[in-house]
Amino acid sequence: MNEPTPPSAALRIRVAVDAPQHSGISGPLDYLSEQALPPGSLVRVPLGRRELMGIVWPGESDQDSDLAALRPILGSLDGIPPLSPAWCSLLEFAASYYQRSIGELALSVLPPQLRELDAAQLKMRLKKLDKWAAEQAKAATADASSAPVKPELSPAQAEVLGQLDALLGRAEAPPPLLLYGVTGSGKTEVYLRAAEHALSQGKQVLVLVPEINLTPQLEARFAERFVGRAIVSLHSGLTPAQRLRHWLAAHAGQAELVLGTRLAVFASMPRLGLIVVDEEHDPSYKQQDGARYSARDLAVYRAHQLKIPVILGSATPSLESWQRANEGRYKRLALPERIGGGAMPRVRLFDMKTLPLTKGVTTALTMPLLEALRKRLERGEQSLIFLNRRGYAPVLHCAECNWKSDCPHCSAWRVFHKGDRTLRCHHCGFTQRVPSECPTCGNQDIAPLGRGTERLEEQLQEQLPGARVLRIDADSTKLKGELEAQLQAVHSGEVDIVVGTQMITKGHDFRRITLVAAVNPDGALFSSDFRAPERLFALLMQAGGRAGRDAEQAARSEMWVQTWHPEHALYKALALHDFEAFAKSQLAERESAGLPPFAHLALLRAEGRTAEAAKGFLEAASRWARSLPEADQVLVYPSIPMSVARVANVERMQMLVEASSRGALQRLLWHWLPELHALKREHKGLLRWAVDVDPLAI
Numbered sequence: 001m002n003e004p005t006p007p008s009a010a011l012r013i014r015v016a017v018d019a020p021q022h023s024g025i026s027g028p029l030d031y032l033s034e035q036a037l038p039p040g041s042l043v044r045v046p047l048g049r050r051e052l053m054g055i056v057w058p059g060e061s062d063q064d065s066d067l068a069a070l071r072p073i074l075g076s077l078d079g080i081p082p083l084s085p086a087w088c089s090l091l092e093f094a095a096s097y098y099q100r101s102i103g104e105l106a107l108s109v110l111p112p113q114l115r116e117l118d119a120a121q122l123k124m125r126l127k128k129l130d131k132w133a134a135e136q137a138k139a140a141t142a143d144a145s146s147a148p149v150k151p152e153l154s155p156a157q158a159e160v161l162g163q164l165d166a167l168l169g170r171a172e173a174p175p176p177l178l179l180y181g182v183t184g185s186g187k188t189e190v191y192l193r194a195a196e197h198a199l200s201q202g203k204q205v206l207v208l209v210p211e212i213n214l215t216p217q218l219e220a221r222f223a224e225r226f227v228g229r230a231i232v233s234l235h236s237g238l239t240p241a242q243r244l245r246h247w248l249a250a251h252a253g254q255a256e257l258v259l260g261t262r263l264a265v266f267a268s269m270p271r272l273g274l275i276v277v278d279e280e281h282d283p284s285y286k287q288q289d290g291a292r293y294s295a296r297d298l299a300v301y302r303a304h305q306l307k308i309p310v311i312l313g314s315a316t317p318s319l320e321s322w323q324r325a326n327e328g329r330y331k332r333l334a335l336p337e338r339i340g341g342g343a344m345p346r347v348r349l350f351d352m353k354t355l356p357l358t359k360g361v362t363t364a365l366t367m368p369l370l371e372a373l374r375k376r377l378e379r380g381e382q383s384l385i386f387l388n389r390r391g392y393a394p395v396l397h398c399a400e401c402n403w404k405s406d407c408p409h410c411s412a413w414r415v416f417h418k419g420d421r422t423l424r425c426h427h428c429g430f431t432q433r434v435p436s437e438c439p440t441c442g443n444q445d446i447a448p449l450g451r452g453t454e455r456l457e458e459q460l461q462e463q464l465p466g467a468r469v470l471r472i473d474a475d476s477t478k479l480k481g482e483l484e485a486q487l488q489a490v491h492s493g494e495v496d497i498v499v500g501t502q503m504i505t506k507g508h509d510f511r512r513i514t515l516v517a518a519v520n521p522d523g524a525l526f527s528s529d530f531r532a533p534e535r536l537f538a539l540l541m542q543a544g545g546r547a548g549r550d551a552e553q554a555a556r557s558e559m560w561v562q563t564w565h566p567e568h569a570l571y572k573a574l575a576l577h578d579f580e581a582f583a584k585s586q587l588a589e590r591e592s593a594g595l596p597p598f599a600h601l602a603l604l605r606a607e608g609r610t611a612e613a614a615k616g617f618l619e620a621a622s623r624w625a626r627s628l629p630e631a632d633q634v635l636v637y638p639s640i641p642m643s644v645a646r647v648a649n650v651e652r653m654q655m656l657v658e659a660s661s662r663g664a665l666q667r668l669l670w671h672w673l674p675e676l677h678a679l680k681r682e683h684k685g686l687l688r689w690a691v692d693v694d695p696l697a698i
């Protein structure tokens with residue numbers, strides 16, 4: 001390559017570059033620059049034969065390295081202000097905690113388009129943003145007469161905000177606030193008031209929500225309240241150009257409110273003064289590949305780092321947060337009642353054992369449930385039926401020879417989708433047309449076993465002719481705009497019964513729903529994942545929260561749970577809407593079993609061409625771990641296959657590492673993981689390995 005020779009006056013700078021963890025580059029690299037560049041500046045650098053974007057990183061470069069051996073940077077994007085030292089240290093913490101290289105993580109959270117533009121193009125974009133911010137402010141002055149109407153605070157809200165004020169008035173950093181209140185208890189109003197306070201002091205506010213689908217609704221509410229304030233959203237549903245524009249607006253300080261999903265926790269916001277994490281218990285806050293970070297936990301870190309308040313809101317807080325509040329490390333603030341006195345829906349646990357057992361009769365739609373649905377139809381009210389399984393039936397079956405529709409590439413069944421008459425594997429995507437006869441014995445009578453949302457929809461239409469049934473799940477909302485249209489149809493009353501997966505249980509404010517039914521939720525009671533009951537409880541509480549948000553409707557609202565285990569403690573607590581009792585019993589179980597939040601976990605996963613290859617690697621890794629100085633403070637469990645062991649012909653194994661202290665776990669990982677890169681080379685059949693710190697799904 002033809003590179004200019006570095007001039008003698010060149011300065012040594014550290015640059016974080018986008019090199020993956022397995023390249024062995026974990027920290028920033030040294031380069032030469034003719035001008036001094038402040039930390040956080042974006043630069044272009046050569047790496048091998050490639051040209052990459054990098055970030056000038058704070059800290060001392062290696063003064064002993066040979067200056068002549070360093071390569072000069074190729075240019076800097078000096079039109080855009082540098083990323084702040086606080087941002088760099090947030091990224092440094094996240095990279096170290098989740099065991100990724102700094103550059104890889106830091107560059108992966110910047111908008112991809114940033115890499116494609118040169119300094120002149122960026123300057124243009126920034127200029128346009130100035131104009132945009134000025135227009136927002138002008139619109140606000142023009143609009144000043146129509147100041148937004150704010151509801152008068154309820155006594156509970158006033159109390160919560162008073163406590164927040166008191167915490168902000170102290171000299172020390174406020175503790176994280178856990179805002180605990182059921183759906184409709186007025187949490188969002190508290191976020192709005194807290195945001196108003198921060199904005200009035202010239203600060204920026206970051207609001208995180210678990211799902212993209214929930215951003216438009218929240219954005220509308222913030223926009224209505226903060227007329228003239230510059231609001232942007234940040235999530236993966238934006239076009240690359242939008243994402244760059246919104247990110248730049250936050251980074252340049254023009255956007256005062258940033259609403260977004262988990263990736264927004266890394267938004268560069270120079271005047272950040274408040275972070276809100278809505279539905280803080282939601283598993284979507286945990287990234288499930290690459291750097292498996294928890295946006296909720298990083299939000300808490302970020303707030304602590306900046307000494308600003310963070311509000312974690314939920315009706316069913318994660319047991320981690322709940323326990324921290326029990327220990328006094330988080331401040332718990334409660335909104336115990338629904339605004340307007342609306343009651344929570346009455347929970348009916350319907351005991352499936354009381355049904356007469358008739359062979360061949362399908363039981364998802366029991367007579368009493370149909371009766372309850374009919375009543376809603378007569379009164380012109382809506383119902384919502386929740387079944388966490390999409391497709392028509394989870395498996396096709398031949399009664400003659402016992403053939404089942406397994407996937408040839410995975411250890412899983414292929415799901416029967418009746419709409420397009422396909423058998424589809426939900427793990428690898430392998431899809432075929434439904435065979436007209438059994439592929440092994442030729443029997444023409446192959447039948448679906450079990451039930452998914454498609455079948456439930458069909459049965460509802462058969463049983464309740466004339467009812468307008470709408471199915472909402474990942475299949476019905478594949479195309480852009482479909483989900484919005486479907487939700488709109490529910491809102492405007494064009495639908496009587498909504499059938500769907502957990503997609504419909506979250507956050508959507510459906511006013512006319514007076515019946516919410518979970519027809520088959522028992523699976524989670526017996527899952528091997530210790531968090532399954534916690535997730536089920538949250539899901540059912542949240543689903544129930546969809547019903548009866550208007551006080552007069554609340555009186556006749558019902559949450560219907562069909563179960564074979566009505567005596568189960570989880571359902572008993574649900575029937576009383578008693579999260580606290582549920583949390584108490586779960587925490588007691590976790591404590592005696594030595595599980596989080598009383599222990600800290602990491603999961604090492606390995607994927608191989610054969611199960612033996614994956615297992616061999618994990619066992620060698622385990623032996624290695626046991627030779628490390630921290631070995632006596634951690635427990636390395638035997639490796640086991642993942643719950644779906646084979647996906648797309650790859651065998652997947654995992655191994656759990658447990659420690660009673662976070663520090664010990666972190667130290668072990670730091671000594672251990674770098675060695676695994678070398679270990680991988682010795683295990684030929686191994687394809688990949690990865691670590692998940694604080695794993696959510698086990």
Ligand code: ADP
Nearest residue numbers: 151152153154182183184185186187188189339
């Ligand atoms: P949550 O976020 O806990 O579900 P919201 O803040 O959305 O609760 O409040 C539920 C409903 O009550 C919303 O329609 C909201 O506009 C209304 N609301 C909230 N606080 C008040 C209040 N103090 N007075 C009157 N209405 C309120």
Ligand code: ZN
Nearest residue numbers: 398401438441
């Ligand atoms: Zn057969």
Ligand code: ZN
Nearest residue numbers: 407410425428
């Ligand atoms: Zn498959």
